[in-house]
Every structure is written in C-alpha cells, then in structure tokens.
Amino acid sequence: MTDFLLASDVRETAHRGDDDLLSAGLGLDGLRAKAPVFAVPAAPTPQELRRRAIHANWNGIADLGPLGGYGTLYGSMPSVPGREYQAFAKLPQAAVPFRVLAQVPDTFDAGARCLLVAPASGSRGVYGAIALAGAWGLPRGCAVVYTDKGAGTGYYDFEAGTGVALDGTRAPRGGAPLEFAPEGPVAEGVAVKHAHSGDNPEADWGRHVLAAARFGLAMLDRAFPQSAPFTPRNTRVIAVGLSNGGGAALQAAGLDGDGVLSGVVALEPNVHVEGRGRALYDYATEAALLMPCALLDARFDATPFARLPAMQSAWRARCARLRETGWIAGADVAAQAASALERLRASGWEEAALATAASTTAFDLWRAVAATYASSYRRAPTGAMPCGFRFAAVGADGAPADAAVRAAWWSDASGIPPGAGVALLGGTDASPDPTWPGLDCLRRLWSGESTDARAVQASIAATVARRPRVGLPVLVAQGEGDGLLPIAFSGTPYVKALEEAGFAPVYWRVPHAQHFDAFLALPGFGDRHVPLMPYGYALLDALWAHLSAGAPLPASRRFDTTPRGTAALDRGMLDL
Incomplete structure (x- = not known):
C-alpha cells in the first residue's frame, strides 16, 4: 500500500x-x-x-x-x-x-x-x-x-506573489492551499513545480x-x-x-x-x-548538442522542420563549434554534418527516430527538457537553476506577461517552459551559436564528476523502473x-x-x-x-x-x- x-x-x-x-x-x-x-x-x-x-x-x-x-x-x-x-x-x-x-x-x-x-x-x-x-x-x-x-502547471509567480489554488484560479500565498509555493527566499521570475519542487x-x-x-x-x-x-x-x-x-x-x-x-x-x-537503453537526460543532452548539425546532412533535405530558414545559420555555427571542441570532424559543413550524424548513429539512434527528431530540434524541445530536468535532478531552488537558466513571465512582444496571460497558466501551459507566457532564459552568449554554453554545461552534468554532476546522476539513478x-x-x-x-x-x-x-x-x-x-x-x-x-x-x-x-x-x-x-x-x- x-x-x-x-x-x-x-x-x-x-x-x-x-x-x-x-x-x-x-x-x-x-x-x-x-x-x-x-x-x-x-x-x-x-x-x-x-x-x-x-x-x-x-x-x-x-x-x-x-x-x-x-x-x-x-x-x-x-x-x-x-x-x-x-x-x-x-x-x-x-x-x-x-x-x-x-x-x-x-x-x-x-x-x-x-x-x-x-x-x-x-x-x-x-x-x-x-x-x-x-x-x-x-x-x-x-x-x-x-x-x-x-x-x-501550478506555476508560482514571484512578482505577484501568487500560485494556483485547487480550483485553478490564482491566489496569494497564505490565502488558500496552493498547488506549489516554493520555500526559501523570494526569487525573481516564475517557479515551476517540476523544476523547483526539490522532490525529484x-x-x-x-x-x-x-x-x-x-x-x-x-x-x-x-x-x-x-x-x-x-x-x-x-x-x-x-x-x-x-x-x-x-x-x-x-x-x-x-x-x-x-x-x-x-x-x-x-x-x-x-x-x-x-543496464539497458539510455536515460532521457543522456540522449536529450546529446541530441541538443549534435542534432542541429546532423540535420544539415543532405539525407534530411526533404524532412519536415529540418530546413526552416531561421535555424540554418545557428545550426551551421553549431557544426563549427562541435568541430572546435572535438566532438566531430570535417573541413566543411557537409563533412561536419555527416560526422555528427554518424556519432548519433553510433550511440544507438535509429533512422526513423532521427527523421522525426528534426521536429523536436526545431521546436527547441531538447534544451527545454534538459534545463527543466537538470533543475529537478539537482533539486535546485528557483534562483539557482543549473547552468544559469531561469524562467520568467514574458509576453509575445518580449515585455513582461500581462495579467491575462498569467491567469491562464494553469489551463494553457504544458508544465515545461517555454510557452504560455513563460520564457526559458539564460545559458546563452552573444556568439553565432548562442545556446551552446548552457547546453554544454547541461551535458557535463551527465558526463562530468563535479558535485552538481554527481547529484544529477544520483537522481537519475533513482528513476530506474x-x-x-x-x-x-x-x-x-x-x-x-x-x-x-x-x-x-x-x-x-x-x-x-x-x-x-x-x-x-x-x-x-x-x-x-x-x-x-x-x-x-x-x-x-x-x-x-x-x-x-x-x-x-x-x-x-x-x-x-x-x-x-x-x-x-x-x-x-x-x-x-x-x-x-x-x-x-x-x-x-x-x-x-
């Protein structure tokens, strides 16, 4: 029982x-x-x-x-x-x-x-x-x-001091039992239960x-x-x-x-x-780094979401960054994409999964999943997510989300930002491949030996079925x-x-x-x-x-x- x-x-x-x-x-x-x-x-x-x-x-x-x-x-x-x-x-x-x-x-x-x-x-x-x-x-x-x-989707809004009550409406801390009200000092932005509960x-x-x-x-x-x-x-x-x-x-x-x-x-x-298969965090962080480059391979020319114009420049920059850091080889983009693709195949990715992973990559789901799960596995408080990430209430115009957007979080959100007026921020730089620093950091939590990495790895081990x-x-x-x-x-x-x-x-x-x-x-x-x-x-x-x-x-x-x-x-x- x-x-x-x-x-x-x-x-x-x-x-x-x-x-x-x-x-x-x-x-x-x-x-x-x-x-x-x-x-x-x-x-x-x-x-x-x-x-x-x-x-x-x-x-x-x-x-x-x-x-x-x-x-x-x-x-x-x-x-x-x-x-x-x-x-x-x-x-x-x-x-x-x-x-x-x-x-x-x-x-x-x-x-x-x-x-x-x-x-x-x-x-x-x-x-x-x-x-x-x-x-x-x-x-x-x-x-x-x-x-x-x-x-x-019971997000806690630090700016307004509100969470989600049992009936789905927003309520202040102390005014009603809330789905999630993080403990500890007041932080900025938005707290998400999956990422910030401290419970894995x-x-x-x-x-x-x-x-x-x-x-x-x-x-x-x-x-x-x-x-x-x-x-x-x-x-x-x-x-x-x-x-x-x-x-x-x-x-x-x-x-x-x-x-x-x-x-x-x-x-x-x-x-x-x-002892079998791979943990989600392992292949998600691998895909987040390698997939943008691999998808530039000619075999994906007709694959849905693999040729979105807005992505191509950053994906070519990813190929260059992977080569610079020793992940892949190749003197030009075509060779680098082939090298990234071969590395994915060698780690167990099958052809049918590679093709539909283009949609996952184009929608930036690997980074969203990895940042949220890393915070959960690390049991990080809201203001100290791993690798510099944070969640903030941001509207479609880039300004802070208005009250109407925040009121709809419980009904509209998916539980993993970005989306529904909550943005995933941090982990970026001003280079042609801006998401690399955060993704490289997230990957090191799987492959490294730091205190944070050991904590993440222990939490993943606890999820074995x-x-x-x-x-x-x-x-x-x-x-x-x-x-x-x-x-x-x-x-x-x-x-x-x-x-x-x-x-x-x-x-x-x-x-x-x-x-x-x-x-x-x-x-x-x-x-x-x-x-x-x-x-x-x-x-x-x-x-x-x-x-x-x-x-x-x-x-x-x-x-x-x-x-x-x-x-x-x-x-x-x-x-x-």
Whole structure:
C-alpha cells in the first residue's frame, strides 16, 4: 500500500449538460476550434479555466484534424455527465503536493467496477491524460483518476506573489492551499513545480500513481456509499499513460507489491532500465548538442522542420563549434554534418527516430527538457537553476506577461517552459551559436564528476523502473519513429529486460508512428505518419476483455502501417 496524505480538502463539482466530464461541453467540434475565451481575461472563473484546460490537453495530445480520423475511424466524443473530486495529495517524504482528480460518470457500472489511473503525459497538468484514459474509460462506465505526478502547471509567480489554488484560479500565498509555493527566499521570475519542487518527482512517479489509485477508490466510496467499499479486490484498477505517463504507469507496476493494479497499458513510455537503453537526460543532452548539425546532412533535405530558414545559420555555427571542441570532424559543413550524424548513429539512434527528431530540434524541445530536468535532478531552488537558466513571465512582444496571460497558466501551459507566457532564459552568449554554453554545461552534468554532476546522476539513478509483480498484465506500444523518446532507448530495452526475466509483456511496435499525435495536424508532417492513439485504445480493449471475460491477451507484434499521404486516414493504414 502506498501511503499518502491529503494536503487539502476534497473539492466536489458536478458536470452535466453543457459542461460534461469528457469535453467540458465543447464536443469534437468545439475541441477542434480555437481555445475558449474568458469573459474577463484577467479573472477567469474556475469553470472557464477547466474548460480551457480540457481543450488544451486534448489538443496537446491527440490528432483532432479533419484528416486524422478521430471520431470516425477510432475514438469518440459523447457527452458524459458526472462528478469530479479533486484534491492536493502529498507523499509523506515529499516537500510539495501533487494534484489528483477523480472523474465519476453518472453511468458508472457498479456491476463491473472499473477505475483507470491516468498519470499526465509530459509534465502536463492534471487533465494531461484525458484524451487517452478519459476518452476510453468514461463512455464505458469506468471512473478515471488523474494525477499530475508531481509536475503540472501550478506555476508560482514571484512578482505577484501568487500560485494556483485547487480550483485553478490564482491566489496569494497564505490565502488558500496552493498547488506549489516554493520555500526559501523570494526569487525573481516564475517557479515551476517540476523544476523547483526539490522532490525529484520522477523518482516518485510510481508512488504518485498508486496513491492516485487509492484516492480514486476512496472517491468511489464517497460517490456510491451504498456500494462501498471499493477496493482492489472488487474493482479492476488499470494504470494507463503515454510518454512520461506511460513511464509512470510502468514505475507503478514495479512498486505494486500489494496488488492494487489489475493491469498496465503504457504508450511511448519514458522508462529507464538499469543496464539497458539510455536515460532521457543522456540522449536529450546529446541530441541538443549534435542534432542541429546532423540535420544539415543532405539525407534530411526533404524532412519536415529540418530546413526552416531561421535555424540554418545557428545550426551551421553549431557544426563549427562541435568541430572546435572535438566532438566531430570535417573541413566543411557537409563533412561536419555527416560526422555528427554518424556519432548519433553510433550511440544507438535509429533512422526513423532521427527523421522525426528534426521536429523536436526545431521546436527547441531538447534544451527545454534538459534545463527543466537538470533543475529537478539537482533539486535546485528557483534562483539557482543549473547552468544559469531561469524562467520568467514574458509576453509575445518580449515585455513582461500581462495579467491575462498569467491567469491562464494553469489551463494553457504544458508544465515545461517555454510557452504560455513563460520564457526559458539564460545559458546563452552573444556568439553565432548562442545556446551552446548552457547546453554544454547541461551535458557535463551527465558526463562530468563535479558535485552538481554527481547529484544529477544520483537522481537519475533513482528513476530506474523495477520489474512488475508476477502475473500483472503489462501492455506496451511505441512508434518506431518516436523522435523524442526513441524506441531503442526506452520501450524495447524495458520489454527485453522483462522477457529475459521470464515475464511475457505484450509489445506492439508501430512503424510510421512518432511521439506527438498532435503534430499530425501540421501540413507535411501527418502525411508521413500514423497516429499512436488508436493502438492505445485497442490495447485497453484487449486488456479489458482479458480482465472481464478471460480472453487471452493479444500477441506482441510489429504492425504493417501505411502513411496516409495527403488524403484522409483509412483504418486499413493502421493494420488494426
């Protein structure tokens, strides 16, 4: 059993009619439209914040574009009335709380009790898994409990002295329980829970998931007292997540000695196995340095995002800097790019992952991820992030973000700046390759022997996933074109480790699938890829059939997928 404390009262709200559980009343058309606006931009209501958070998290995870097939080939968007129960919870050893939120549909099937536990993807807020867990579970009469797993979008604003209250609104320190209010001296800028909590939340992902499961069961007791108690013995509890959420589900599987979980489904998991694969921080800092140069190789001439004009000068300067510092060889850019590419291949990068890593590089995600994770691993206070980085509230015009932008952080942000009016600053110089100093420093935290480096390395070692208990169904799916969490570094090493230990996980490899289904709506990108979400729904279908009716689990397999090109997706392209 995972012990946890409630760090706040439980907030119960009803969501029916034009404010349901699955889409906050927006429906598929509303989710495809622009984000809902606030009546008073600087003072949104809790209902407005919730609706916009649900819109943002759907669009941040799923491909809702007209060619992608959502709602016709796979998935659905019915109106699901019900109740929500939300609280701040806290692990006994933690410094700050994490957010938990249980959705209980009015159609909950008490005769086939089902609870999905859904840790957020990435560092997103508490609705970060709604497009996977909510969309599959709520229409089937399952309850769903979400958790931000110690990250989330409860940013603390030092200038205003405000954080995020339980209802999503901004509140001053001391005025209400806050999602995150950093301890220590007052600093400048913005504090982000993932980076500044002091807790290394990634090491506790599994505990967050198991604690969320206990919270969900307790909320079912509250919702249906006549049918209580709800326990792991009489309620099927399924952990499901994608990306960091998938890694959290697998971490929970390795800690579940009490048998809380009935099964686990993990998509594109960020999972670290001791002695196998590579840790995210390792390959992210490597890619941040090498990838800009490698992408200048001629093989990427037709690759989406590899030839953005604004990037080319800095990427050529990166080649020169890598050669000067001995990372690569070559007398000209072409030779240097080839050398950088070969170095990536030698460290395990596969061709399909290299191609889609162009988008990760163009959007500067490697630097954003590495700076945030380094701060978390170092347990750094807000004013002392490693390598000179800091977060600041900056608007689109470069001026300080206004009150309306700050009010929307909880609903709009992804949990890792930059974005939503929070900038990643520092770690730069005035050279033609301005981001080199910070990136080189971040890499040395992985490869070096300084006090800071040893602290970072110890925190990464604490994130290793353990083996699940014997008999627990574990189902994993990952795209072979995942350019953020390459399959060779994450899903495959985890599955192979289990197989060699005598386990029989289900492993689905999906060619032409990459990390961000939401990117498939971008012109020229979705043409080359298939969505991964349909395979997550299919794995949940298969696991439920196994748990409820004794059907055999599906076989591990590699699918025969076909990119959709410029036309609409056809189900046959998925080989499902």
